[in-house]
Structures are given as structure tokens and as C-alpha cells.
Amino acid sequence: MGFDIKLDTSEAQRALSDMQKQIPFAQASALNDLAFQIMRGENDAFSKIFEHPRPFTLRATQVEKKATKSDLTAVVSLRPAQERYLQPYETGGEHATNGNQGNLLVPVDIKRDPYGQIPRATLKRVMALLSARTDVYIDKARGLVWQRLPEPKRKRQGKAGTGQGAEKHRRRLLLRFAPNRPVNKRLGFAERGMEIVATRGGKALADAIQKAVRTAR
Incomplete structure (x- = not known):
């Protein structure tokens, strides 16, 4: 069955x-x-x-x-x-760079953004000044970017006839080119x-x- x-x-x-x-x-x-x-x-x-x-x-x-x-x-x-x-x-x-013969552009006495970097607008302005050769110039031998400062106003001579307006700073270091590194x-x-x-x-x-x-x- x-x-x-x-x-x-x-x-x-x-x-x-x-x-x-x-x-x-x-x-x-x-x-x-x-x-x-x-x-x-x-x-x-x-x-x-x-x-x-x-x-x-x-x-x-x-x-x-x-x-x-x-x-x-x-x-x-x-x-x-x-x-x-x-x-x-x-x-x-090495770090990626924009030209500069492979060097790093390091801010010294220049405005930085909250992230510690050079704002693009500031960098463009500095580069424009460099191109125009006005008050900013490059010390190629040392890789430094300087800004010429205006002549300081001298104080009027005192009664003794001694000058009080000696010039202290004629330029300011803005940037420097540092060798690239890994x-x-x-x-x-x-x-x-x-x-x-x-x-x-x-x-x-x-x-x-x-x-x-x-x-x-």
C-alpha cells in the first residue's frame, strides 16, 4: 500500500x-x-x-x-x-604647490583666515602689487616678499634743535618662500x-x- x-x-x-x-x-x-x-x-x-x-x-x-x-x-x-x-x-x-618653483608660500606678517591660511583675495592683491612693482617686492636671493612702508612723519624740532622723528621701520616682511617638504x-x-x-x-x-x-x- x-x-x-x-x-x-x-x-x-x-x-x-x-x-x-x-x-x-x-x-x-x-x-x-x-x-x-x-x-x-x-x-x-x-x-x-x-x-x-x-x-x-x-x-x-x-x-x-x-x-x-x-x-x-x-x-x-x-x-x-x-x-x-x-x-x-x-x-x-611633497605638498602640492601653485608654481613658486615648488616652494611653499609661508605667511609672516599678513592677514590669515580662520584656518591659518592666506585668503585668496589677499594673495591676489599681493600678487597684483608684485606685478605692478609698487610698494611690494621680492628679495629673490633670500626668497622673501617685503612691503615698503611710508616715510614716518618727523616731529618738529624742540627748543634744543634736536630731531625727534628717527625712522625705525622702512619695510615689513609679508611672505617667505620655504623649501617644500614631504x-x-x-x-x-x-x-x-x-x-x-x-x-x-x-x-x-x-x-x-x-x-x-x-x-x-
């Missing part, structure tokens, strides 16, 4: 087929979620690596390309303008990004699959 057992799996097969169709969408969603987590993590790390970083630096990381169902690749990168000066902190080497900090950009993928990737994919199943039509 015996009997046959059969199960109608058509509904389950349809459900599995629908789920399979949602997998690429879930993968793309997980990749994009991770990409933006990496972007935020990288930018947050810059505030700990650098002392008084500019807001411009704290926005250096971007999601350059988002993943899609047909192209399961997301790209996280540094924006080109910030990458120029941040690259040495990732790969090693950077002394490590960005860890790639390592940090891969760590986020390794530690959060599983959860991101699981969350994306659950969402895809809930929203499947």
Missing part, C-alpha cells in the same frame, strides 16, 4: 522568480547606500586628520557615479580641485573606504533585499 505526494510549487516558483528579478535592484541600492556612507565617513575623517580644515576640504569626497541595475558599480572619489592638494597625503610626497599626515582614503565596505556591506545588502521584496510588484 502506498500513495503519491505532490506539491504545487508554481506559486513559490513565481515568488522566487519575482525575487530574482529584484536582486539587481537590491544590489544597486546596497552599493549606492555604501557609496554615500563612504563619502560621509571620508569627509568626517578629514576633520580629525587636519587641523582647522576648510569647509572646502570637508566636502572633498563625492559619489562620482551611482550604481544601476544594468551597471552594478558605484564610484567614490575626491573632487578634482581637492584631489590636487590631498593626493600627496594618500600616496606620499607631508607628515596620512589620509588613508582607500583603506577607510574598503573598511566601510567590509564592515557594513552585508547589512546594506540585507536591508536592500528586504526593501526590494516589500516593494516588489
Whole structure:
């Protein structure tokens, strides 16, 4: 005596087929979620690596390309303008410079911004003065930028006929060109990004699959 057992799996097969169709969408969603987590993590790390970083630096990381169902690749990168000066902190080497024969432009007696750097407008003004050769000039032998100061007014002679207006300062040191040197900090950009993928990737994919199943039509 015996009997046959059969199960109608058509509904389950349809459900599995629908789920399979949602997998690429879930993968793309997980990749994009991770990409933006990496972007935020990288930018947050810059505030700990650098002392008084500019807001411009704290926005250096971007999601350059988002993943899609047909192209399961997301790209996280540094924006080109910030990458120029941040690259040495990732790969090693000297500080990035704008010309100056590779030297660093160091402020001495010149206004700095809250981040300890020369404001762009101030630097442009100094460079314009240098081009015009007015009251600012370069001591090329020593790599110094000076500003000539106006002649001080002399006091009137006293009854004894002695002058009281002796000149003390005729110029002021604004900037100096210092030899470039290797950077002394490590960005860890790639390592940090891969760590986020390794530690959060599983959860991101699981969350994306659950969402895809809930929203499947």
C-alpha cells in the first residue's frame, strides 16, 4: 500500500522568480547606500586628520557615479580641485604647490583666515602689487616678499634743535618662500573606504533585499 505526494510549487516558483528579478535592484541600492556612507565617513575623517580644515576640504569626497541595475558599480572619489592638494597625503610626497618653483608660500606678517591660511583675495592683491612693482617686492636671493612702508612723519624740532622723528621701520616682511617638504599626515582614503565596505556591506545588502521584496510588484 502506498500513495503519491505532490506539491504545487508554481506559486513559490513565481515568488522566487519575482525575487530574482529584484536582486539587481537590491544590489544597486546596497552599493549606492555604501557609496554615500563612504563619502560621509571620508569627509568626517578629514576633520580629525587636519587641523582647522576648510569647509572646502570637508566636502572633498563625492559619489562620482551611482550604481544601476544594468551597471552594478558605484564610484567614490575626491573632487578634482581637492584631489590636487590631498593626493600627496594618500600616496606620499611633497605638498602640492601653485608654481613658486615648488616652494611653499609661508605667511609672516599678513592677514590669515580662520584656518591659518592666506585668503585668496589677499594673495591676489599681493600678487597684483608684485606685478605692478609698487610698494611690494621680492628679495629673490633670500626668497622673501617685503612691503615698503611710508616715510614716518618727523616731529618738529624742540627748543634744543634736536630731531625727534628717527625712522625705525622702512619695510615689513609679508611672505617667505620655504623649501617644500614631504607631508607628515596620512589620509588613508582607500583603506577607510574598503573598511566601510567590509564592515557594513552585508547589512546594506540585507536591508536592500528586504526593501526590494516589500516593494516588489
